[in-house]
Amino acid sequence: MDEQPGLSDQYRMASPWPLFVALGIPIAELGILFDVFVVAVAGLLLFCGSLTGMIREAGYAETAWRPLAVFAVLLFAVGGVLAFTDVSLVTRGYAILTAGGILAAAGIGGELFVPKRDPV
Amino acid sequence: MQITGQLTLTVLMGLFLVIIAAWLARIEDWRSYTPLGSGGAAGESGYVSQEKPTGISRWLTTVDHKDIGMLYGAYGVLAFVVGGLMIMVMRVELLDPGMTLISNSFYNSLLTSHGITMLFLFGTPIIAAFANYLVPLLIGADDMAFPRINAIAFWLLPPGALLIWAGFFPLGDIIPAQTAWTLYTPLSTGAGGGNQANAGVDLMILGLHLTGVSATMGSINFIATIITERAEEVTWANLDIFSWTILTQSGLILFAFPLLGSALLMLLLDRNLGTSFFAIEAGGTMLWQHLFWFFGHPEVYILVLPPMGIVSYVLPRFAGRRLFGFKFVVYSTLAIGVLSFGVWAHHMFATGMDPRLRASFMAVSMAIAIPSAVKTFNWITTLWNGKVRLTTPMLFCVGFVSNFILGGVTGVFLASIPVDLVLHDTYYVVGHFHYVVMGAIAFAGFAGLYYWFPMFTGRMYQRRLGKIHFWTWMIGSNITFLAMIVLGYGGMPRRYATYLPKFATFHQLATLGALLMFVGGLVWTYNFVVSWLEGPRVQDGDPWNLRDDGMYTNEWQWFQDRQETAITDGGDEDVVADGGTEE
Amino acid sequence: MATKVFDRDTLLDLTVNFIPLFILLFFLVGYFVYNPFKLGSTERILQYMLLATPFVLLAILTYLSGKAIASTEKSSPVYMPGAATVDGAEPIEDEHEE
Numbered sequence: 001m002d003e004q005p006g007l008s009d010q011y012r013m014a015s016p017w018p019l020f021v022a023l024g025i026p027i028a029e030l031g032i033l034f035d036v037f038v039v040a041v042a043g044l045l046l047f048c049g050s051l052t053g054m055i056r057e058a059g060y061a062e063t064a065w066r067p068l069a070v071f072a073v074l075l076f077a078v079g080g081v082l083a084f085t086d087v088s089l090v091t092r093g094y095a096i097l098t099a100g101g102i103l104a105a106a107g108i109g110g111e112l113f114v115p116k117r118d119p120v
Numbered sequence: 121m122q123i124t125g126q127l128t129l130t131v132l133m134g135l136f137l138v139i140i141a142a143w144l145a146r147i148e149d150w151r152s153y154t155p156l157g158s159g160g161a162a163g164e165s166g167y168v169s170q171e172k173p174t175g176i177s178r179w180l181t182t183v184d185h186k187d188i189g190m191l192y193g194a195y196g197v198l199a200f201v202v203g204g205l206m207i208m209v210m211r212v213e214l215l216d217p218g219m220t221l222i223s224n225s226f227y228n229s230l231l232t233s234h235g236i237t238m239l240f241l242f243g244t245p246i247i248a249a250f251a252n253y254l255v256p257l258l259i260g261a262d263d264m265a266f267p268r269i270n271a272i273a274f275w276l277l278p279p280g281a282l283l284i285w286a287g288f289f290p291l292g293d294i295i296p297a298q299t300a301w302t303l304y305t306p307l308s309t310g311a312g313g314g315n316q317a318n319a320g321v322d323l324m325i326l327g328l329h330l331t332g333v334s335a336t337m338g339s340i341n342f343i344a345t346i347i348t349e350r351a352e353e354v355t356w357a358n359l360d361i362f363s364w365t366i367l368t369q370s371g372l373i374l375f376a377f378p379l380l381g382s383a384l385l386m387l388l389l390d391r392n393l394g395t396s397f398f399a400i401e402a403g404g405t406m407l408w409q410h411l412f413w414f415f416g417h418p419e420v421y422i423l424v425l426p427p428m429g430i431v432s433y434v435l436p437r438f439a440g441r442r443l444f445g446f447k448f449v450v451y452s453t454l455a456i457g458v459l460s461f462g463v464w465a466h467h468m469f470a471t472g473m474d475p476r477l478r479a480s481f482m483a484v485s486m487a488i489a490i491p492s493a494v495k496t497f498n499w500i501t502t503l504w505n506g507k508v509r510l511t512t513p514m515l516f517c518v519g520f521v522s523n524f525i526l527g528g529v530t531g532v533f534l535a536s537i538p539v540d541l542v543l544h545d546t547y548y549v550v551g552h553f554h555y556v557v558m559g560a561i562a563f564a565g566f567a568g569l570y571y572w573f574p575m576f577t578g579r580m581y582q583r584r585l586g587k588i589h590f591w592t593w594m595i596g597s598n599i600t601f602l603a604m605i606v607l608g609y610g611g612m613p614r615r616y617a618t619y620l621p622k623f624a625t626f627h628q629l630a631t632l633g634a635l636l637m638f639v640g641g642l643v644w645t646y647n648f649v650v651s652w653l654e655g656p657r658v659q660d661g662d663p664w665n666l667r668d669d670g671m672y673t674n675e676w677q678w679f680q681d682r683q684e685t686a687i688t689d690g691g692d693e694d695v696v697a698d699g700g701t702e703e
Numbered sequence: 704m705a706t707k708v709f710d711r712d713t714l715l716d717l718t719v720n721f722i723p724l725f726i727l728l729f730f731l732v733g734y735f736v737y738n739p740f741k742l743g744s745t746e747r748i749l750q751y752m753l754l755a756t757p758f759v760l761l762a763i764l765t766y767l768s769g770k771a772i773a774s775t776e777k778s779s780p781v782y783m784p785g786a787a788t789v790d791g792a793e794p795i796e797d798e799h800e801e
Contacts, residue, residue: 014173014181016144018268022275025333026283029326033392034319038126042133046140053144054268089393260788353787355775356768360785433785446784447716447772454764455720462757474746480753483730487723487757494719673785 015057020050037095044075044099065114069107075100147177183267188274189253190576193569195277196246200562202285203237204641206230211634214627217619225315227617228298229287235301236324238557239423240331241281246565247426248273248338251366253576255342257675258360260351265344269337276334283327287320297321300615302416305398305408309390322391329384332377335422339370339377346370360673361443364450365429368457369422375461376418383411406471413464421460424556425453427564428495431517434571435499438514440507440669445498452491459488469537470544478537485535492528496521507669512586516567519594523559526598527552530605545615548608551601559597566593566644573648574663575679579655585647592640599633658683713773720765727758 024047031040048071055067075096083093173181182188210230213221222230252270256263264270287296295318299308303325310317346367350359387408389395396402436443443449462484469478499521508514530552533539543549566589573581603626612623619627661680666672709717731754740747780794 013184014178015183015268015271016147016181018183018271019180019275020140020144021272023279025276026279026326026330029329033322033326033388036129038130038133042137045137058268258785351788353780353782353792355779355781355787356771357776357779358782358784358787362785442783445716445719448719450772451717451719451765451768454768455723455761458761458764459723459757462753476740476746476750477753479734479740480730480750483727483754484757487726490723490726491719670783671786672789673783674788675785677789 015054017050017054017057020046021054024048024050031095032092035091035095037091037098040092040095041099041102044096045102048075048099048103063110063114063116065107065110067107068103068110072100072104072107075103147173147181183263183271185252185256185264185267185270188270189249189251191274192245192249192252192277193576195274195281196242196249196565199237199241199245199281201641201645203234203242204638206234206237208634208638210234211631213617214619215631217621217624217627219618222617224617225298226296228300228615229296231615232297232300232324233285233288236284236328237281239301239419240328241277241284243423243557243561244331244335245277247366247369247423248335250362250430250565250568250572251338251342251426254572254675255345255363255366256349257678258363258673259346259349259354260674261345261349264341265349266341270341273334273337273341276330276337280327280330280334283323283330286323286327287318294318294320294323297324299324302412303387303408304412305387305390305405306400308387308408309398317391322388325384325388325391329381329388332381332384335373336377336381339373342366342370343374354674361432361446361449361453362426362429365425365432365453368453369425372418372422372425372457372460376415376422379411380415380419383408383415386411406468406473409468409471410465413467414461417464417467418460420553420556421456423561425456427520427561427568428453430564430568430571431499431520432495434513434567435517435521436502436506437571437664437666437669437671437673438509438511438517439503440509440671441502441505442671443498444501444504445494448494449498452494455491456488459484459491463488466535466540469540482535482537486532489528489532489535496525496528511570511664512581512583512590513567513571515587515590515594516563516570519590520560520563520567522594523555523563523597526601527555527560530555543608545613546608547604547612547614550614551604551608554601554604555597559601563593569648571664572675573651574658575675577652577655579651579657580663581651581655582647585643589640589644589647592636592643596633596636596640599636600630601633603627603630603633709769709773713769717765717769720761724758724761724765727754727761730754731758 024043024045026043028040028043028047030036031038031043048068052061052064052067052071055061056064061067079093079096079100081087081093082089083097087093179187179191182191207230209222210227213219213227252264255261285296287294295315297316297318297320299316299321306312307314307316308321310321346359346363386395386397390398398405398408432443432449463481465473465477465481466485469481499517503518510518530548534543534549534552570581570586573579607623607626607630610623610626612619612626661676661683662672664676666676731751734750734754782789782792783795786792
């Protein structure tokens with residue numbers, strides 16, 4: 001750090017995402033456990049969105065769109081299992097599927113319609 | 121009506137997300153992102169790499185290990201105050217045998233919450249506070265290995281605390297959990313005619329789950345940091361004892377907490393979704409106890425190892441000589457780490473489990489006493505012929521050793537099956553673990569708080585008040601917990617809000633001790649708040665004169681470097697000499 | 704063979720863990736020689752597993768950590784624990800437990 005400049009990779013001392021990742025988890029958990037559709041969807045969006053923001057901030061992805069789509073696929077898988085198999089937690093499954101749908105729409109829409117920036 | 125409710129909720133949630141997005145858009149220039157690996161461009165977004173935003177945003181967005189350490193510390197101390205006030209209400213209620221001040225069910229709620237608050241919201245976070253602040257400084261790392269995960273781990277805690285305490289807030293018909301911190305089934309599955317099917321218990325379990333996730337993330341971070349981020353000079357042969365204990369503790373967390381998380385999820389499923397993991401005809405009542413204590417016993421060592429590390433680290437500084445048998449302490453720490461997973465059923469001797477298994481658990485419980493005793497002898501021999509300086513942190517260290525011996529020896533008796541069968545579920549057990557948890561762990565925590573106070577705040581506390589704090593606590597804790605041990609010999613069972621009149625005297629003694637500690641707590645709060653605001657500034661990087669004895673260490677060196685940089689540049693903190701344009 | 708990595712001093716340091724290992728071994732042998740409970744059931748196997756598993760794991764961890772510490776002691780300078788990055792830190796003489 002200050003006494004050993006240059007020793008580490010450059011990293012930022014601040015990031016807005018962790019707080020919201022941490023908020024997203026309990027909100028999603030509460031919504032899914034108590035079967036409150038909107039809360040579950042909002043919590044999952046917050047959680048996946050913030051994770052995407054973090055992935056992009058850390059430079060693991062160039063744009064937010066593909067990580068969003070990956071999260072959508074994961075949510076589809078989990079939601080699908082809950083809604084359509086013997087587990088049969090239908091309303092909870094639909095909440096997760098809805099969150100996945102919104103993320104997928106954002107991901108695909110962004111990939112298709114948002115113009116790519118030139119790399120700096 | 122229901123439709124309106126749904127609609128309102130939807131609008132609220134939508135608004136919530138929009139506000140977050142707006143705030144993010146304000147402080148983050150999304151357009152200017154470049155992968156940081158390419159370097160240089162980071163300065164174009166709102167922040168230069170070394171710069172922090174100001175005001176509240178700084179604390180909400182920080183990923184600096186020292187800031188996160190301070191947040192953990194503030195959180196732990198706050199939880200300690202809450203848990204302490206809870207127990208004061210309970211101790212006052214126990215002044216007389218009947219139900220007077222509070223209802224029995226409210227007593228049960230406080231009992232549950234006091235335990236969980238002190239173990240999960242004070243104990244684990246206050247250790248993480250020291251570890252976050254100090255481990256990178258001690259091992260010469262720039263920061264933790266995963267700074268953002270570090271921040272996530274902290275921010276999971278406040279929602280966790282709110283959920284755990286949810287029952288105490290006026291939220292419709294939600295009541296606080298009354299399951300005790302061990303959450304034994306079938307009571308905690310909500311079966312039967314009690315009121316434990318209430319959503320308050322679900323919320324508490326969710327909160328516990330969150331703190332467990334948080335601890336696991338933190339532990340992964342510490343393991344990665346200590347193994348990979350050490351400076352070149354810091355080898356396994358001269359890694360300090362505090363980092364060793366944090367490494368071992370993190371290993372324990374890594375194996376214990378995911379198990380707690382899974383067991384809690386199973387419990388939640390049983391309560392809400394009609395599964396039957398813990399039903400009598402399926403897993404039975406013993407399944408939960410095995411799962412819980414396989415986590416719960418390592419948890420004891422998760423809580424005690426780092427405080428032992430603090431004592432092993434601080435005590436030699438004021439004895440003027442190096443820790444006696446340093447490697448004994450290291451190896452015995454590792455031994456405790458392994459053996460702690462082999463003793464869980466000694467909490468269940470009275471359940472009627474197979475006597476052959478019981479015998480094995482007794483043997484391992486006896487074996488684990490050895491490494492703990494070795495440490496005690498090492499601390500005592502370090503003091504032997506040393507140049508002892510009785511500063512406040514040193515007093516707390518010595519108090520730790522004394523209380524730990526009492527707590528430890530009472531524990532050895534409990535490890536023996538025949539004795540345990542007599543004393544099981546009495547106040548003897550309560551006295552035993554409070555000697556360890558309050559008398560030892562909390563004492564070590566306060567030793568650390570006093571020792572590093574000059575580093576955390578740049579100021580010095582009032583020494584006389586520090587000593588008053590120590591003596592009220594030392595005398596108070598011994599009055600209270602010794603009274604509990606005597607009550608246990610008399611056959612007073614744990615967890616009850618009322619008792620037979622013959623126990624009154626010793627209960628009143630215990631309350632007297634608790635009041636003494638309450639007074640000490642007030643002195644401590646006053647001292648820390650006032651000293652932080654207007655205490656005398658620390659002038660050099662060696663407030664404890666460690667150099668005189670050749671006991672100066674890395675973290676104070678860092679402190680001194682920072683002070684010198686700050687003075688030459690006239691800046692506030694984290695000043696980079698070349699203007700922040702390093703590669 | 705073992706003495707290559709572990710000289711006398713290291714072995715002396717490791718004795719601290721030999722004691723709990725010995726206690727476990729004592730009970731392992733003890734329950735084998737004198738067993739007040741009846742023989743040949745699952746519980747009997749579990750009983751030995753509960754003693755043998757910590758024994759084996761502790762032995763492995765003690766060996767690994769002892770090796771890690773002893774070999775770095777030989778290959779690089781040893782400073783006072785926690786004081787390696789202090790300005791002007793001098794390696795300490797390797798004085799073992801007096």
